[in-house]
Amino acid sequence: MTSKPSHSETAFSAWTTRRWLRVGVASTLAVLAVLGSLGGWAMWRTSQTTALLTDRRSPALIESIRVEEALVNQETGIRGYGLSGQQDFLQPYAQGVSDQKAAIKRLRPLLGDDERALGDLTEVEKRISTWQERIARPVAAASPSQAAQISTARAAEGKTTFDALRRAMADQQTHLQDERTAATHDLRRAQTLRNWMFAIIAAVIVMVAGLVFEGLRRGVTGPLSALGAAARDVAQGRFDRTLTGAGPADLRRLASDLEAMRLRLVEELRFSEAARGLLDEQAEDLKRSNTELEQFAYVASHDLQEPLRKVSSFTQLLQRRYGGQLDAKADQYIAFAVDGANRMQTLINDLLAFSRVGRVHNDHQTVDLEAVLSRTLDTLSVAVEESGAEITHDTLPTVVGDPTQMGMLWQNLLSNAIKFRSPDRPPRIHISAASDNGVWEFAVTDNGIGIAPEFQEKIFVLFQRLHTKDAYPGTGIGLAMCKKVVEFHGGTIKIDPDYRLGTRVVITLPAVIPETAATAETAAAVSTGDADRGQP
Template structure:
């Protein structure tokens, strides 16, 4: 048997104490209730029975006196009117006796005395009163008075004495009942005092029991828990008091042991993590140094390779110009291969040099108007667009924080790629648009070219990754890698939208200025208040376009006043709004 199962539990002890107290109080309550009932009965006897009986006893005596006085008066005067009190007293006597008989059922002594008075009064009327009245009425007053002798007077005095005895018996019964009321009241007070003492003793016992069985064990347990909380996780917690508290102490100690084990594991894991972090720190430092050396190597290598490569290319071109046609056809072909290879190597070195400079040579972020940037891009790609008969359009472009040369290079690469990867016999069309999505500008460059298969959507941003041969589509394979690096350097992301029906759509994000985000939210709230609904674009985003965004705006690269390029191709930008979705 476990130690915490030995002895009475706290609940059992409290219930036992409460049971005893409740049993005592219930017994006292029952006794008090019985005593109160008896007291109420005695009070009723005093107030409803013995009290009225005393009054009725006096009324009975008065009725008898009225009868005796009326008989003597009639014997003296012979006037029949003097007998009126006799008749009234007789009726009053009968009524009073009837009323008293209703109240004396529980008092046999009073009943007995009342019967004596009734018998004596009846005998007096039969032997004295009625003969006097009859004699006076028949023979005159002198004959009537002759019948009122000392014996007759003594007989009435006996009636009066019996009535007084009746009154004394009623008074004695009243006193006995009142004494019972007094005694029961005193006993009731004693019971109340006993109940108060029981409650007080029970309260004291309960307080002492709680102090010994609850407060002291809890205080001891709390002190031990504080020691553990202070860091002494090896301190064994022991419980005392009722089984519940000992069980609680065992549970807390089990929790302490579990925490101690987990802390040991955490310490060991932290040591391992610190060791791993130190190794990672070393590797990160080594990687940083390696990346720095690689960037420096790429820069130096590409820069230092420029001079000998230029020399090789120059002399190959010189051979091609000076000795073209003087050697055999195979020699001319070899010279052309050398010139082409030198030129491709020069382009590759230039692109690699540009890629290595991104994020390393920085002029700091400034406010950049992408609408102006698109004008510069149109100028830079004009020759390629004229050659391919390509059309470049763009919608309203935002102002963001960034490096203008890098953003120009970014958009120029995208436009150049769209022009280069065109479909045969189809005039290229390139459209650049921007829309505000949450707190970012999403910028899209969409064309009607050959498109990209979904399985190759992620590969095109890898450096030197090509999906076509250099004969079909010339290039170094670095352009989109430069695009990705510039976008990530500005805190955005770039991807290929494979859901378009025609051509290729490359989208990237750039962080929006806080004032543009707040203005868009204010405009959306104003639109909601005015129309009760918020305009939603095709992607479910709330429309943040300016109020006049539906008005067309001409985008004229190279400052052409008529909106056309020197080769006659249109450069007008459609402005379906800064949040337009290009289809």
């Protein structure tokens, strides 16, 4: 039996990584602030104890010893003067008095508010004053002979008075030494406390760093690593791997989003597999259909051509033998039959040529368009001479493509420009070429009858005619052939809608033909058919 999560666990589970980091950083800063305060207090206490020892206790003891030395010098000088009467002994006495006063002057501020030390100093000063008034000053002020008398008369009193002074000095120094010793002990304790405090601070910092590292590992890096490993498994094809999240709420939401994405990818994969199966079936159907079309093309080029040639030959024989012997109606019917047979044969030949684009002619190589255009002009030389056409061109480049198809392209474009010429002026045709970012743009511009804007897209549809066959002969496959050739080579073809002085056909061809474009299936798929062009 599982226990329900507590309210605090539920509340913590809703925390995001940012909130955990914010709380963790705040807690760490608070702990560091407390530890810093304790460390600072320990340093301050050590500093204060050190200052008390070095600035007051030790100097006070030293100055007390200096006072004692100054008094010993005074007593020695007075005793020597009293015994010998020599004035030289008064110099140590005078120097001792000066040193004593200077030392006491330095000692008093060092005692501060210490009542016992101040009391000891008062007692010492009292004993000094008594000894100096009763012994030192009278002897020092007397003549040599009197000094000896005074020293002799007050010898016992002098000894007693100076011994009392010595005892007062000893008590003072003992108290100062005790205070110095106590200050030294305090300093040692403060230093020990400081050292322990810093050791504890270092341990706590290490512990906090360990907790932060472990928290990040468990709450952030660990869940992210596990989620990343699961995501990599999914990326490698294990789409059945469930993406689960752990750690803060935002990481769990991220895992949930990734799991939703995985489920969507699995669903899309199922759909893609189904679509791929359907596409494979359609590809098989298309392959079978292409095979049937190839068989039809074979039949059309062989089996249908033979009876059509018989029909055409015998109708022409009938026309030559019996032309003019029958009535006018019979001659007209025979002419219709001959014309129909000829047009049917032309149509079949054009359809065969159209079907061969990308299937039969598929030899991609370097093609010199200058040479291709020269051969095309030789082929159209009769039409050019009869129409009086003037054909000019820029320097044409070398491209990659099929030479036969390139020849079909230029032949259809130029023959259309000559065919649909204006009746009141000779044809003027110009071929331009320009390169832009690895793409060649060609334009075939003429001064013919032009194309109405509403028909500029329709003329590329297969068998689309804008004129009757009596006005402009043809099968309506010319521009369809051009479109199929251009798209097979990875280019585009269109009519310039802004040109009004005739027709301008704009063609783009890549400088390098992609290999994927050079397949018969792609050419058949992108082809939408073409037509001869003209103006209704």
